[in-house]
Amino acid sequence: MITIINHQNNEFKIDLSKPLDISIPLTNTDENPIAWYIEKPEIEPVRFGDWVGKVSEGSSSTNFNNIFFNPHGHGTHTECLGHITRDFYSINQCLKQFFFTAEVISVVPEAQGEDFVITKSQIENALEGKSPEAIIIRTLPNLDEKRSKKYSNTNWAYLLEEAATYIRESEIQHLLIDLPSVDKEHDEGKLLAHKAFWNVKDVNTLNSDARLNCTITELIFVSDAILDGSYMLNLQIASFENDASPSKPVLYKIL
Numbered sequence: 510m511i512t513i514i515n516h517q518n519n520e521f522k523i524d525l526s527k528p529l530d531i532s533i534p535l536t537n538t539d540e541n542p543i544a545w546y547i548e549k550p551e552i553e554p555v556r557f558g559d560w561v562g563k564v565s566e567g568s569s570s571t572n573f574n575n576i577f578f579n580p581h582g583h584g585t586h587t588e589c590l591g592h593i594t595r596d597f598y599s600i601n602q603c604l605k606q607f608f609f610t611a612e613v614i615s616v617v618p619e620a621q622g623e624d625f626v627i628t629k630s631q632i633e634n635a636l637e638g639k640s641p642e643a644i645i646i647r648t649l650p651n652l653d654e655k656r657s658k659k660y661s662n663t664n665w666a667y668l669l670e671e672a673a674t675y676i677r678e679s680e681i682q683h684l685l686i687d688l689p690s691v692d693k694e695h696d697e698g699k700l701l702a703h704k705a706f707w708n709v710k711d712v713n714t715l716n717s718d719a720r721l722n723c724t725i726t727e728l729i730f731v732s733d734a735i736l737d738g739s740y741m742l743n744l745q746i747a748s749f750e751n752d753a754s755p756s757k758p759v760l761y762k763i764l
């Protein structure tokens with residue numbers, strides 16, 4: 510299913526029948542990744558007395574599950590600046606378009622003291638002067654365990670503030686990464702990369718040039734079969750009125 514997208518005076522030819530899904534499935538098993546010290550998601554049938562919302566139990570014509578999960582801690586999710594502000598901002602109001610030009614880059618986080626960090630020059634070198642609407646950062650090594658990793662208290666790699674500032678100054682609107690956060694796990698609430706990317710100067714009173722329509726997507730997984738380079742990104746969320754929603758970013762190779 511080939512289509513041609515005309516965008517910013519360019520033609521992009523993509524094959525909609527060849528999606529490259531970079532989301533991590535959300536399950537109630539021990540396979541599910543976890544960050545931020547919570548337990549695994551729950552997916553359980555509704556119960557009313559003896560009645561169980563599960564066909565195989567015999568009382569219900571349908572499978573009818575409640576799901577308890579956390580968008581930030583349980584898998585691929587997309588957030589708006591409402592994640593860090595005193596006032597409420599909703600991803601469903603901030604993200605109103607869903608197709609973007611995108612660049613997949615791979616970086617090896619650099620040791621800095623006890624941390625591993627992604628620097629401005631790594632982003633700058635990997636982008637090679639390109640100016641996509643979205644950047645997809647794959648950290649190396651790209652171990653399969655990322656799909657089910659328990660991240661709590663692992664001090665994962667993070668973006669230096671200078672790297673997030675560079676991404677903002679490059680006018681990139683959507684930042685996707687395969688880590689639980691663009692920031693350091695234990696950072697005393699500084700959230701330097703989040704603030705730099707969204708241009709949030711004061712979380713109590715939002716500045717007028719804060720980037721309301723820009724998003725951060727965390728806990729993606731970009732398989733090795735997807736090479737670095739240019740793609741079209743379809744960034745889909747569920748319509749949650751919340752700072753963040755589970756999401757399904759899908760790439761299409763440009764033909």
Ligand SMILES: N[C@@H](CC(=O)c1ccccc1NC=O)C(=O)O
Binds near residue numbers: 545581690691694695
């Ligand atoms: N690093 C922050 C905590 C934090 O960033 C956070 C905590 C719970 C759920 C999500 C978080 N950040 C996600 O991007 C802190 O140490 O206060």
